[in-house]
Amino acid sequence: MDQWYRIDNTGKIFHAVSDATNSSVFRVSMILNEKIEPKYLQDALDIVAVRFPTLTVRVRKGLFWDFMEHNDEQLIVKKEKEHPCTPIDRKENNAYLIRVLYFEKRISVEIFHSLTDGGGAVEFLKTLIFQYLKEKGSEVETEGLVLSPDDSPKPEEMEDSFEKHATSHAVTRPGKRPGKAYQIQGTAFDPPGINVIHGVVDAGELNAFAKSEGTTLTGFLTSLLIQVVHDERMTRDLTDGQVSIALPISLRRQFPSTTLRNFFSVANIGVQMDGYMHLEDIITDVTGQLIKKTDKDTLQTGINRFVSLQKSLWIRGVPVFIKYPLMKFGFNQIGERAKTMTLSNLGNTRLPESMKRYVDRMEVILYPTRKSPINCGLGTVNDKLTITFARSIAEREIIQAFFRRMRTITGLEITVYSNEWGEDE
C-alpha cells in the first residue's frame, strides 16, 4: 500500500514548532483492572494499526510542506521506561510518530500532535483496548461506541475537516493581537523531564457542583486554576494582571465530522485579575467567555481564517526551511505569550457496557512547553475524572494549591498520585 497524506492544517504547526523543550507529544491512557499482558497487546496492535492508516505513518520531508506516507514496519508495543511525553525519536521507533506503551495495568498511547488531536487518540485507544480484551478472550461488543477493528477505514475518517468546513477562502486579517498573559516561572528539571501529578475525583459529583455554581465542569476548573495561578503570582511578586487559560475545543461537536485527524480550535479564556476578584466573579467571567468563544459563528470564523492563511500562495510557495522558523517565531511570540497554561478536557469517554468492567479510569497528559511549563489534561471514563498536571519545572505550588482548594470548596474526595520525576526523597 503506497498511501500518502498531506499534513492537516493544525498538524503543520506542530511540525514547525516541536523541539527539545516542546515535544508536541501528548498521551492518553486507560488504567485497566488487571495487569497488561504485552503479547495480547502486540497482537491487538497489529490488527488495530491497519484500521487507523492516518496514525500509522512516517513523515517525509518536502520542499514546501512535509507529508506523511504509509509505514510498512511493525509498530511495536514497549514497556514504559521513560517519563511521559518524551520526544518521539523517529529513528528509534521504526519511523512512527506514535508509540504504544504498557506498564502494570496501564495502556498508553503517545502521539505526535501533527497526526491527530485528543479525540482521534481516544478513538484509537478505545479500539486498541477493545481488541486487546478480545485477544484475551473477553466477551466485548462495540455497541456503536468503538470503531470496530474489522471495519475498513472510511474516507471521512481521513479527511481534513478544516478544509471541508471552511466556508470562505478569502484571506482575512486576524483580530486584535491578544495581550500578554502572565507566564509561570520556575526552575527547569535537571536532567530535563516531565513530572505528572494525577488527581482522581468523582466526575458526576464534581459536575453537579459546577452546575450549582452556574457553570460547567470545564468552566469551574478553569476558574479555579486562574485563581490559584494568580494567588501564586501574588505570593511571588505581588503583581496583578491577566491570567489566561488556553482551552482546546473539539470542533467535531459543532461541525459534523468523524475525522481521526486534527480538528480542534483553541479558546483563550483570560481574566484580568486583581486583589478583589472572588472565585464567583471569575466563574461569571469565564463562563461568559466560554459561551462566546465556543459559539459556532466564532469557531467558523476561526476555521475560515486558518484555512485561508494556509491556502495563501504566499505561504504555500515558501520552502519549509524558511516557513518553519517563521511559524515557530509566530507560535512563541503570539500563541504562547497569550496564555498562562493549557487545560485540555477530552470530556466523558463513553465505553460499551461490555467493556466498562475492565476499565478503571483514564489519564490525559499534555506536554509542557518552555513558556507554558505546567499544563493540565482532563479525562473522564466510568464516572471517574482524572485531572493531570504535567510540569517541566520543579515548583509544584500551583498544583498543590489547586487540589487543596478544590478539596476545600467541593468537599470531594481526591486521590492523588505522581510519577515523582525530579522529586528528591
Added chain:
Amino acid sequence: MNQCPNCDITTSQSRCPLCRTKLADAEASKMTVWYPEYDIKEQKIRTRISRLAILLGSLAVLICFAINLIVIPQFLWVFYVAVAVFYVLVSLSHTILSASHIGGKITAQVISLTILLLVIDFMSGNLQWSVDYVVPFLIIAGILVLSISILRVRLNWTGYFSFLMMMLLMGFVPLIFYITGVATVLWPSVTAGSFAVTIFALLVVFAKQTFMTQLGRRFHL
C-alpha cells in the same frame, strides 16, 4: 491508602505527591506502582558527556589560540584547530552517536568535510587544491556511496530521495566554482556534473514511476 493531613487528599504513595510529606514507610505502603523508577543518573551522565565534549573542544581552541598568539601571532594557525574541532564535534554528535538516516549522515559528512577543506585551503593562501580536485571528488564519492546504499535497500529507497536530490544538486557546485573562476581545473568539475546527470538519468529510466510520485509529493504545495 494514606491520608495527607496537610493537603487533605488520599494517596497510595508513601509521600504526599503534593507536599512531599512522608505518610508511611515504603514497606508499609507497597500498594500499586503507578510509574516505573526512572534511571535519572544515566540521563544526567549522557547530558554531561555532551556538555563536556563541547567544553573540552572550546577549551582546546582557546588554549591553542593563546599559544598561537604567544608563539607566532603573525600566522593564525588556530583556525585550523577550530575548524577541525567543529568537524569532530559534528561527526561525533550526528554521524556516530545519532540514529539519523544513513542518507542524512552521508550528506552531512560531505557538506561538513567540504566546509572543512575549503577553510583549510583558504587559510593556506587561496582556494586551489580543494575547489580544483578534492571537493569535486568528495561529492562524486558522496553520490556513489548514496547510490550504493540505495541499491542495497532497492524497493525501500524513497527515504533516500531528498538526500540524493541534494547530493545531485551539489554535483553542480564544482562547475559553478569553475564558471565563477574560483576553480581553475575543468575536468574534475565536469566529471562531478556528468556523474550527477548520469545518476539522475539512471533514476528516471529505472524508477520513473516512484521517482515521479516522490517528486509530486516532495514538491506539493
